Structures are given as C-alpha cells and as structure tokens.
Amino acid sequence: MWREIGDRETGRILPNSFTNRVKSSRIRTLQLSNNKDIVSAHRGAINSLQVDLTEERYLLSGSSDASAAVYDVQRATDYEGGGVIAKHRCLFAVDKKHEHGHKYAISSAIWYPIDTGLFITSSYDHYIKVWDTNSTQVVVNFKMPGKVHRAAMSSLATSHMLIAAGTEDVQVRLCDIGSGAFAHTLSGHRDGVMTLEWSTSSEWVLVTGGCDGAIRFWDIRRAGCFLVLDQSQTQLGRRLPIRTCSTMNTDSESRNLSPKSRTPQRRSIRKSEKQSLLDRTSAKGLVRQRLHPGMLSSQDHATAHYGAITGLKITEDGMYLLSAGSDSRIRLWDIESGCNTLVNFETMRLQTSKAIQLATSRDSALAFVPCMTAVKAFDFWSGKTYLTLCAHYEYVNCCWFSSQDQVSPVSSAFSLCKMLNCSDHTYGFKTLTHRYYKIRLCHHCVYNSKTLTCYFCTA
C-alpha cells in the first residue's frame, strides 16, 4: 500500500493503475464488517437487494414477507456500543399493511435507474408495482399472468422506460411505465422465466434465463430472440483484447455488439452486424436460417444449463455473461460469440428452488455467488474460490456488490466497496394441527475490508 503510494508519488505508476491496484487489493481483503449493522426490517427471507445507481447510497431490499424497505447505507440512524457499531435502520418500509402493498412475497425490488424517485417491486401475487419513493404510493400497477420471478430495467436506456418481467408464464413481457401498458410480449421460452437482465452495452438487448435451461438474447426492436446460448458451443478462455483484435480484424468495430448505436441510422448497421454474426457462424459450418432472426429449431432447443437458469449477471463492460443454473454450475459466456468459455468454477452447491442474484466486482475480477449459506467470491478467469464470506445461518438468496470511490485527503486513496448480500432463514415448525409451515426470516450483516467498509446485508 505505502509502496504503491510512494510509487504514485514519484510517478512510477499511472493514476489509473494505482486506483485499480488499490481497489482490487481492498476487494480481495473483504471481510465481515463489525461496525456497520443494517437492521433488517423484514421478517422473511430477502429475495432481492439493490443499491441505487445514482448515489450508491440507498439500499432497497425486497423480502418474502411481502415487504420492501429502503436503507441509507452511508448515514447511520443510530449508534450502539459507545458509537462503535453504526446501526442502519430502514428509512421506510412498505408491507402488507400498506393499502396497495403486495400480498405475497416480493421476488425483486429495483430502483428506477435514473434516480431514486421511483422503485419497482415485483411479487408472487402477480403484480408489478411502481412506487413513488417520496410518497410511498403506488404510481403504476401491472397485472401479470402469473407469479413474477424477476423484473429488470435497463440502466442505459434513454429512449424507453420498459420493465422486463419474467414470470411463471412462458412469455416475457415488457411493461412501459410511461403508458402503463404492456409494450411487448417476447415468446420463445418453453417454461417460466426465472431471471432476466438487460444488457449493459445496448439498451435494446435483453437476456432471459428460463426454467427450460435456455438463455435467450432478445433485441426488443425485432420479433423473436436472436441468440440462444448453447453449452456445447465452447471457446477456451477469454477473447483477445480489443486492440489486438482490431489490428487483426479491420471490421471488428462494426462487428462489435456494443452499444453506442443509439441513432436510428445505425440500426441498419446493427442489422448487418447480426447478419455478419450469422454469416460467421455459418462459415464455421453451421447452417442458420436467415429468413428470421429467430433460429433453426435445432438451435432453438439449445440449453445453457441442465435444469433451470437461476441467475444471470452481465459484466459491467457488457462482454461476458455469468449464469448460474439449478445444476449447481456457473458458466461464463462470451456474449459476442455466444460461446461457453469453459471456465471451471469450483464445485459448490447452489440453491435450486429460487432465483439467485449474482454480483461481480467492477473490474470483473471477482464473481460473487451465493452458495447455500455462504457467498463465494470466484476468480473470474480461473474459477478458483478466492474468498468465502460466511456469516449467514440460512441460505443466501442474493448479493450486491457496490463500490464507491471517495478521495480521502490524506492518502488520495479510495474507500468503500460495498457488498450487500442476502440470506434466507428457513425453518419449519409443527403446529397442533400438524401442518407444516415454512417461515423465512432475516438478518443483516456487513463486511468490512480493512479500514474501509465493504458490507453485506443479509436477509
């Protein structure tokens, strides 16, 4: 640490690499924080966690007791133990008692990506609700055909306000907050959709993972999906860096799936892009149907996991996709080529019955995966377990990585990487009538790395 600062002082290392080094070293020494306590307002398992994307200050959690709560993770509400332990109590919570509250478990709770004025909750009671944070009132209400497993909004979207919802139903629906109606219905999955994610490189691309084991990529401007990931299509390791790639391939710029194509005139380019993608695969020997962006039925049946897809996470740069399945495997996919990169994540057990929320660190060095009662941090490219964060007593459902850069005047170093995570306390008891109930309860805990706080919240 001090040597690095000295090196930075003498200009031996660049500011960027200095920050990266410090950050990564901090992430690697992540541990349970003793002095940051998030006091859960929930009485059930926490199914979803998100820190807002604008300020990285407000934590939104959705629980299976049909309540959602917001916490301020920067300013503590009160202190305990002589000011050593900072307690973060919820700023507000909406639960069943609220007149428009959800009736059943909340499966996901997400912030409106632009600001913290709105948040969206989806629930097993078939509803997706959009809430006004300040008045804690429901603004828009969508009735879905079945239990909603997950809702997602694109963090890059500038031209649409769509909530993608994965439900028990085979169709993925896109709900438009602006109009209060369903904008699209995407069909293709053969079973319910457990999890979905918007691409982090293009506002039009949606990735969905279904109980049928398929991961589908959709371009919402077109009908049908354009890519189904196939676990048998593999490539070894990561692609070559873009620089070398571009020297090799002059047209790789246009081939890049990425994103900045927001202007309408570039759509045609994108179309040709996809065309070229298909061309390339056909050149490899695979025959692809060209008349429809959707594919040949044989390719349409491809699966990414044996069993359901329980978690999806796209890296910050939008290049890779991490998927978790009920086969207790984690796969890393190259989005551009659609290939399984064959990174062997060490054996662990995953929860199979519920969707889990994965997390990655900013620089895509570590992948955080809830494995039963612990959260494991895997090295992204080797799949080796780097850290095992255990403090939960029940199954962990979700985790969130949040890093916050603050320039501290003394060392010009950064602080704060936050890690939020969730567990699920399940236990049963028998009543006099011998009916068996399951009750999920929750907890919070915060992880701390050295002097900086990296923390977890658990359910």
Add this chain to the structure above:
Amino acid sequence: MKCLGDQAWIMFRVRKCLYQVSYGDGSFTVGDFSTETLTFRGTRVGRVALGCGHDNEGLFVGAAGLLGLGRGKLSFPRQAGIRFNRKFSYCLVDRSASSRPSSMVFGDAAISRTARFTPLVANPKLETFYYLELLGMSVGGTRVSGISPSLFKLDPTGNGGVIVDSGTSVTRLTRPAYIALRNAFRIGASNLKRAPEFSLFDTCFDLSGKTEVKVPTVVMHFRGADVALPASNYLIPVDSSSRFCFAFAGTMSGLSIIGNIQQQGFRVVYDLAGSRVGFAPRMEDDDERGKVRALIDKATNSTAREVDPRLLRAIKSVVRYSDSELRLAAQTLLDLMKRDHSQVRYLTLLVIDELFMRSKLFRTIVVENFDQLLSLSVGFRRNLPLPAPPAIAVLLRSKAIEFLEKWNISFGIHYRQIRLGFDYLKNILKFQFPNLQANAARIQQERREREIRSKEIILNKFESLRTNLFAIKEEIQSTIDEIEECLDIVCLEEESIPADLLDDEDFEEFHSSELYQIRLDSLKEGKKVHEDSDNKVVFDALRELYKLLVTKHLVSIQEWISVLIRVEVADNRFRDSTLKEFIDIRNHLQSVKKQCEESGCYVPRTAKHDKEGKEEEDIWEEGKIGSVENEGTSIANKLAEAPVLTSTSGKVSDDTPECRNKSSDGNESIGREGRTDAHPFRNKLLAEAPVLKWNSSLDTWGSNRDVLANQRGLELESHWGRVDYDAVIPADKIAELSVQATLYEEEHVEIQPCRAPLSKRGLCQRRDLRVCPLHGTIVPRDDEGKPIHQKSMTDVGTSIDLGTNMVQQLAKQAVKTVRDRDNEEARKRKIDKQSLKRAKLAKIRGHNEAVLRDAAMASASISAAVGEDAVGNSVDRLPNRNKETLASMLRKKVTTKDRLAQRLLNARASNATIRQLTLGEDANYKEAFPNQW
C-alpha cells in the same frame, strides 16, 4: 558430511582429470574430476567441481556420496559462493532417538535468530578447518580452573587451536584440558555409580534402574558465545545395559575438535561472509505442540461433568506464552467439537469457554467459524443433530446457549459473528436464553425496593412510637402495678400456710437472674402460695394480668426495641433514650413475669415447639416487624411448653389458652393428675403406634399453619420469573406435600444350597433359587445329598401347580392314577378316559407354551438371575461396571429382557434348563398376576 581432509590433492592429467582424496582416518577415494550443475529446489548452481569416485574405501562404504562443507576452496559452500551468500547451517539430530531427519539450510535463511555467534579464527597454514576460539569450560556452573585459553591457542606455526567438525563424532580436547574437565565432571557426578571404562571413554556410569538422574551441566565458553550442552550431548549410552559414558576424549595432538555428538540438537550456523559460527539451541516446539494437543485430548476424554481443573490449568499455562500453541489448541478443540459424542463436545466446549474468555487471539480464531461451532454445540440445524448420549446432549445445548449469551455480553461488540449468532438463535430460532444479566439486574432491583419499603415501614413505626410513647409506658406501668398488687395480696394471705411441694418442672426452667434466685430461695423457705377458694379471684386476676403481660406488653416492647435498633433517623438522641427506657421496661417486665410464674400462673402456649422454632426462624431471617414471636417471649414459651410436650394426648386440651385456663381453674394438682391419667392411654397408643424413621415430612406433623411459599426454605424465585413474596401454601397442601415416603424393603430370604453330592466328595454349595445349573431342580436332601421325599412328591404330583413336574411325567402319572382307581372298569371306557385326559393335557401344554412365550418377553428379575447364573458364557455382563468410559455411555443398557431373550436363543443352553426355567417363571408369573392366569 565430512570436511575435506588435510591431505587432499588433485591430480590433473591431459584430457582427463583424476582426483584422489584421503582422510585422516585412512579412508580415501579416487576417481574422475569433473564439473556439474547442481539444482537445489529450483536454485541452480553451475559448474560445481566434484569427483566421481571409482575407488572409495574406508568410511565411504555404504554412503551414496559426500558433501564437502569445509572451509577450503574446493568445498561446496565455497564453490556455491555468492549464490547462497556464503551462509549455511545444519542441525544434526540424534540418529537413534529422533524421528525427524537432520536438516541443512543454505542461504540467508540459514541464519537463526536465536544463534549465539563466535568469530572464526583463520589458520593461514591450514585453511580447510573452521577454527574457533574456546576460552574455557564450566562444569556444574563453575569454571574448570584447569582449562585456560592458552590450552586452545592457535600458535603462529598453525598448530593447536580448536576446530568445529561435523565429521568427527567425539569431541577431543588436548590432554591437560580433558583431564581437568573429566576430573571436574567426576566430582560433580560423584553420586552416580561408576562403571568400567568403554573404548576411548574413561568415565562411565551405571545408570540402570534409574529414570532420572542429576548430572552437572557442561558449558563451553567460546568468544562471544556460551554453549550450554544438553545432558544427552555429553552422557551417551554405549550399550544396552544402561551404561552411559562421558562423551569427551583427550588427544595427544595439540588440535582440539568439537565433534558432532556435542553438536547434536544445535543448529550450527556457518556465516562465512560474516566470518563467524553460531550455535542455536533447537526449538523444542514439536514436543510442545504435541503437549497441548495431548492435554486437551486428555481433558476431554473423561466422563465427568467438569474438566479436570488441573488439566485446565495446564492447558492455560501452556497456551499463555505461545501463539502457535494457542492456534494449535484452537484447531484441536474445533476438531474435537466434530466428534460424534456429546460428552466430548461438552468438555471441549468448557475448555473453549475458558480460553475464549481469556485470549483475544483464540476468540478471533474461533469466531471465524462461529456458525459451525454453534451448530455443533447447539445443534440447531436439523440435518446436524447433537450426537448421543441424549442426556449430555441436552446439557451441552443448554451450556452452549449460556456461553453464547455470556460471550455476546462480554465480546459481542467486538465480534460481529457472535452478535449474528446470538441474534439468529434468539430472534429467529427463538431459543430461550437464560438472560443472566437482566435477571441479575432485576433481582438486585427488587431487593433494593424491598429494602426501601421495609425502611419506610420502620420509619413509620418509629414516628408512631414517638407520638404514643407515653401512652405505651403508661399502660405497661399500670399492668405492672396491678400485678404487683395482686402478688402482694396473695403473699400476705398465704404467709401462714405451710409450704407445699414445688413444681419441679417450673423449677427446672428457672435459671437466669440473680433477683430471681433470691426470690426463689425465699419461696423455697416455705412461702409457696397456693390457690384455693379464698384467693381464687385474686389468682384469676393475676392470671389475666400475666397473660396480658406476656402476650401483649412483652411482645410489643420487644418489637419496639427491634424497631429502634433498625431505624435510621437523623436525630439519634430520642432513639437512644427510648431504647434505654424500653430495655429497662423489658427487664422489669421479665422480672415481674417470673414473679407471677413463681406464684403458679402461666399461660400455656397453643403452638407446638417445633412450629415455634420454625416461626422464630422465619422471623429471624425475614426480619419482619409485624410478627409476634421473638427471643424475649421464647423463655415464657418454653415454660409453657414443658408440660405440653410430654404428651401428645394432652395437646387437645391445651389447644387454646382459654381452655387451659379453664382446666387450671381447679386445683393445680388436678391438672397434673389429668396428665398422669393420660399416661396409660398414651402408653397404649405408643404400643400400637408404628415406629417411623425420622424424616423431613415429620417437620410439619400435626401443624395446621400456612407457610409462606416464597420465603427461605422453599426457594422458587430463581426458577420462575417474578415472585410473589406473600404467596402462601395452605396447610392442607403442606400436609399433602409432606406425605411420608417409605421404601419397600424386601424380606431377606435364605436361599437353600443345592447340596447335591459332588464327585469329589462333598455337597454342592451353590445357592440358586429353584434350579441348580449343575444338578437340576433343588430338592431337599439329607446330609449325604440324597434327595428326601422324592416319592411323596411324585405321589402328589398330579397337580400342574407343582411347577417342578414335567408334562410327560404328569401325563404318565395321570394315566397311572387313573388305572389304579378304575381297575375294574371296562378297557374301552378306560381308553376313552385316557384319550380325554390326553386331550386335556395337550391343551395344558399349549397353554404352557403360550405362557412360556409371554414369560420370555415379560421377564421377572429372579428368573433372569437364574438364567444368568445358568449360562456360564453370558457375554452381556460388563467386566467392570465402575469403570465408566466414553464408549460405555453410548452403549445401550442391557435389560433383563434382552438377557433373557438371548438366553432363550442360546443354542448351548440345554433344553432341560430352559424347561425348568420357564416353569419357574410360570410360577412366578402366576404369583404376580393371579387374575390373569
């Protein structure tokens, strides 16, 4: 390893290099000389000159090679040179005793921090040796006077000096130095038995039969480094018969050599760059490491409910000074927690708690896997229940929960994991925590409240006393006056009447005051007052007044005194003066009381003695002011009690003071007669009354008073939350609670010996209940062992109730009797009847079989005992019951049922024995359950 000898030279030839090295002991090697790249764990050392020996003789035999570590230019350290920074060290271990191999380190890591260094001395004439500067030696803590530095001096010609050599076994010292050292050692070890010398050792000892000997220490003083040798480095065993020799030897040459026996156990560091040699005593860490583990294993391998405090102290002391020990201990303990035995886990948990409360490092280690520790000790995970035995498992869980709470209170603030675990168990799994802190605080609070309350009460009383003082005194004074008047009258009246007998029983009780003695004497002279029709009125009045005095005034005075003693007021003057006054009044009252008693009036008490004792006790402990009884009155009570206690029958009449008074309205002697009348009745009752052993249930015999539930004696407060201090257990409940419990005692039955004649003359002395396993059914036998009444038994033996009969026998018998009786009857009819009998018998047999089966299941203890004795090879019996082991705790208890079942299944048991056994059992069963038979 051997240093390159003094006569090494290399012969070069054209095209091919040859080398020849010969050593001082005559061994030599000849071969090709070449260079080679050597690799040591990834470090390559190029172009090392070495010889490939073709002809190796002497000590080379059996060795795969030889690494020269000398100081000369050809040695390996010199060739490797800068690559290893010219540093190396080795640690030689005792080949025979140690399991670990000797080790050698090259490079900077060779320098041991604990090493003591001495500078190297250069010998320009002979550069292959490591010369050291030895200044002297000590034996038993004192410098050996005969050893001076000059003896080891390296002279300019290159002679003399001291070298350290790994290739020489025994240290050689120049002759004078050796003699001095040896003599010093012999003096120091004069308590040891000498043994004949051995080889080059001239000082040997016979240590046979000793486990521990004390020998003088030997220290070598190098310049800058004192090397204290462990005893094993200078006393070495030379044969199997415990002969140990002093492992130094003299040499005629001037060169002294520190040999490898003396280097054993030291890490000898050669720092050629620093031109120094160091000696570091090897850490005994391996043994220590084993120690804490062994201690913990020993501590947890017990069936006791507590860890042996000595072991615990030992563990703590071992762990206190060493972090590595502590880590090891933590690891061991956490491993032990995984053992599949609750007892082990329980004891482990106790040890963990001890260390947890004391060591921060231990806490941080334990806390890392806190959920695991909790799940292993509390067993809250359904898939990981606590192991057997269940009784200990319950204990383990409660202890774990208690500890968790304690830890959370003490350290929760520093360890998130503890808080989380506590929170999880408490709020989510809803475990009941003992809640020690809150409980203690609450009890404290309640006690304080009670104190405050009682103080207030006393203060109130004090205030009322202050106002009523005069009235009280007035009242008492008037009573006293009246009594005195009465007494005066009585005395005057009775003066002429001669004295009669004294009441002995009253007399007995008079002990204390002088005044009273005088009074008593005067009475003895013949002034005893008797009650008769004339002075009846006076006596009545006197009695009334006496009663008033005893029951009211004396008590109230006593009470006020206690109030005054306990009250805390700012102004003490009033208190003190009143107290004095009251004490005076009390004394006065007591004297008056005695006067009254003397004149033959007393107030009998209603309560029985034991109950009063109890009451007094209650008051004593509770310190209640409102109560009536106290020390002051107890004298009177005793007086009154004396007659009452003598008879229980008299109690009825004594129930109330009024009653008593009425009965004593007549003559005193009448009352006494009544009592003597009661005696025969009492004796009669006593004759019939069962004799009971005393036990606590008799404490409350006959009393019908309520008892405060939450006072001392029946402490419930620590068990159930808040306590109602005024709760009362009604008398009938008390009676119910104290029901006399009696144990059934079996009558001792003399079991007759078998007395069957034995082959080696004599009678079988086995005492079995019914069946001797060797001689069958036990029958009465005469002195020679012949059975008596064999005949008569068979005669009567028709009845099935006679358990010893066998069914076949029975059938035969039946047939026989039938034949005898119906001799003249027709043959056909006879057969008919016979078959009828047979059918009946078959039925009986069937029934017997059923009973046999039942009996096998519901076994009686006696038959089980019989079974056990009958079968010699019974395996179930534990060899020694009192030695309890961990394994035995897990073992299932063997019930008689099991034993009997096994016994029945045992193929080796003879059929006859089984038959006998079950028949015996039949009888038993019949006796036990006559209705079901």
